[in-house]
Amino acid sequence: MGQVSVTFNNQEHHLGCQDGDEERLLKLANYVEEKAHLLLERMGSVGDTRLLLMTAIMIADELQDLNEGKMPKNDPASSELKHMDVALGKAVIRIEELARRIEIQS
Numbered sequence: 001m002g003q004v005s006v007t008f009n010n011q012e013h014h015l016g017c018q019d020g021d022e023e024r025l026l027k028l029a030n031y032v033e034e035k036a037h038l039l040l041e042r043m044g045s046v047g048d049t050r051l052l053l054m055t056a057i058m059i060a061d062e063l064q065d066l067n068e069g070k071m072p073k074n075d076p077a078s079s080e081l082k083h084m085d086v087a088l089g090k091a092v093i094r095i096e097e098l099a100r101r102i103e104i105q106s
Contacts, residue, residue: 001016001017001018001019002016002017002018002019002020002021002022002025003015003016003017003022004017004022004025004026004029006025006026006029006030006033007029007033008029008032008033008036008048008052009033009036009040009048009051009052011048015029031059032055032059035055035058035059036051036052036055038058039051039054039055039058
């Protein structure tokens with residue numbers, strides 16, 4: 001049985017997991033910690049129980065959006081899609097400009 005140490009709200013916790021799942025558990029714990037940190041930045045200091053409950057609700061909201069086929073609001077994939085959309089738009093404009101130049105020269 002694997003075991004990892006994770007931090008939540010500046011407190012270290014030891015968690016058990018299946019052998020080989022240590023890295024996944026660490027990633028998940030880091031994700032939860034990041035969400036909790038966002039809440040702390042917005043709300044200030046709150047008790048552990050309230051922070052954990054609000055963090056769980058925030059993650060449940062993201063999961064609900066995913067189940068409904070929506071992209072999460074602030075995830076890296078959504079941000080990357082926006083960047084790709086902008087880049088694609090710029091490429092289309094550039095291709096149209098080149099096509100006009102070729103028509104003028106013909």
